Amino acid sequence: MVAGIRPGIRPSGRHESADSRAPGKTSMTVNRRGLLALSAAPLLAAPAVRAQGASQPAALRVGLILPMTGPFQSTGRQVDAAARLYAARNPAFAGRPVEIVTRDDAGVADTTRRLAQELVVNEKVAVLGGFGLTPLALAAAPIATRAKVPLVVMAAATASITEASPFVVRASCTLPQSSTVIADWAARNGLKKAVTLVSEYGPGIDAETWFKTRFTEAGGTVPASLRVPLQNPDFAPFLQRARDAAPEAVFVFVPSGAGSALMRQFAERGMGGAGIRVIGTGDLTDDDILNEMGDVAQGVVTAHYYSAAHDSAKNRAFVEAFRAANGTMRPNFMAVAGWDGMAMIRRALEKAGATADGPALVEAMKGLSFESPRGPVTVDAATRELTQNIYVRRVERRDGQLWNVETETFPAVADPAKTRR
């Protein structure tokens, strides 16, 4: 609540004045000077601008709204770096040069909404992308609907986001996808009793619900479901409660970046020694911070759609290019979603033609199927969600670094939140 005061003070608004002068506006000032053409000019000027756009390919502007500062800046930096890398590698989409405009919402939903509006109205972006957290994506969805602009979600993972607007297409995953897979894995590997511990907001509740449903269906029991406030100073009481329930495993969802605090307190509480293991969605063992967690993280099993250690030629090339462009930063699942989000935009534009409008782009994205660094992905035409492999991974130390090493693949997982209905 209090943190909300802060980002409002630092909008990235200063870029707007110079480069965003809309073509229509310039012609208006000309009109006022030209006395004779007063009435005719606006009618002539507007088509002239449009015709110019068609004759020489106008740039395709992609507006990314990401938390580039604040507690979730790691998400923003990863997505932004990967999207820019993609644009550098593919400078033209269907013959049109690509321009990425990044805006920082610092993780505050009302800022996201305002920035989405500015990007659509002033910057004339053809596609909106990014969205680090569920509330941020939901705040921008109505703008996408009204402006008929595709909104490519590159991070946020609550299942309901794609239902908020017919223009939302997801390049990351939904939490039900990863939580049901880890539930299946847990049941299959003889775990009978698990406590859930999630951050209390959209995706956390998704993760809790779907893990619980799937795990109890498979014969497991969930004696306690704990929800930690998103801005929680101290995990101690929640972990103690989880410990007192004496489960075989704690299923954890925390937003990307918050995992290390939890893992440290887990170790401090000696829960590993008490025979409790940690399982979760891949957000917990985020590649970006995994190394800093230290040995506590070793042996943690998670399910997710991407690990930087994924074994494929395509992924090795991606990781290498990403590291070459960004120092030593390791790409995480946010980065691959940013990369694939751009790939979806490019492929859709190629499919629908360089002059395609928003609705045509969304139409073209439906059913897209391609090979991503994470493995094969397909945009489900009915749900606009990715059908993709979900991998079970175990944290292991290799060459002195911690990696999420994939041990099992659940192929072509569709979003269970939609197929169940």
Place this chain on the structure above:
Amino acid sequence: MLTVLFDGIAYGMVLFILACGLAVTLGLMNLVNLAHGAFAMAGGYAAVVLVNRLGVPFLAALPLVFLLTALLGAVLERLLYVHVYARSHLDQVLFSIGLVFMSIAVVDFTQGSQQQFVRIPDFLRTRFEVAGVSLGAYRLLIIGLCGAVALLLHLAMTRTRFGAQLRAAVDDPRVARGLGINVSLLFAVTFAVGSGLAGLGGALGAEILGLDPSFPLKFMIYFLIVVTVGGTASIGGAFLAALLLGVADVAGKYYLPEVGAFVIYSVMIGVLLWRPQGLFGRVALR
């Protein structure tokens, strides 16, 4: 059950050491310093730099952190705060909240906005089982250290000449000055000690509370609650209030996870309805 109590006490101790400086400046010096959390954050980041980057042992870094933040407090007091002592509370609020935002921006820019952790030696990561109660070594250290600090502060305020002078200076600065007490030096030292303690709290609490640039805003409410509930008359009030709130918060989250986050506020409202001046407050005379 006892483990919950133990965790709550450790949490309360951290709250106390973070907030006691504020209790002194607000209660004794009548200065509304919302930037108190910024000093705590400075201490936390000082510990991160000292321990993680420069390799200073954790326990040796703690006194250094105290000295560094106390120095920072003294410098800022002489340069900035001295101008707002006589101003209205609103001016003080605006001034100190401005400092908070500046501190956030500085830390954001220099250290990045991700969570930071102070590397804690392994012997503090162990756990003991005492009569079926499981105790963490680090939390035990916090309780011991903060308890000692609280006792020292209490003795300093009530038993030493410095404490007597400070209380005199607060009660009536003009008369105190007339008696030859150097009031402005006294205030500067008090402010520096308060800031140093906040810094120490920030360094100790980073492990439990987390440390990122939004720290001063995130915990400002907690500090203010401790001071309000404890009353501003004495160190003892703030101490008991911090313990009460720490235990209530942890126990609330443990036993009533659904409403856990609100327990601390309910306690505050309850106490203030019962005693509007705080647990140990004196009714404002001035």
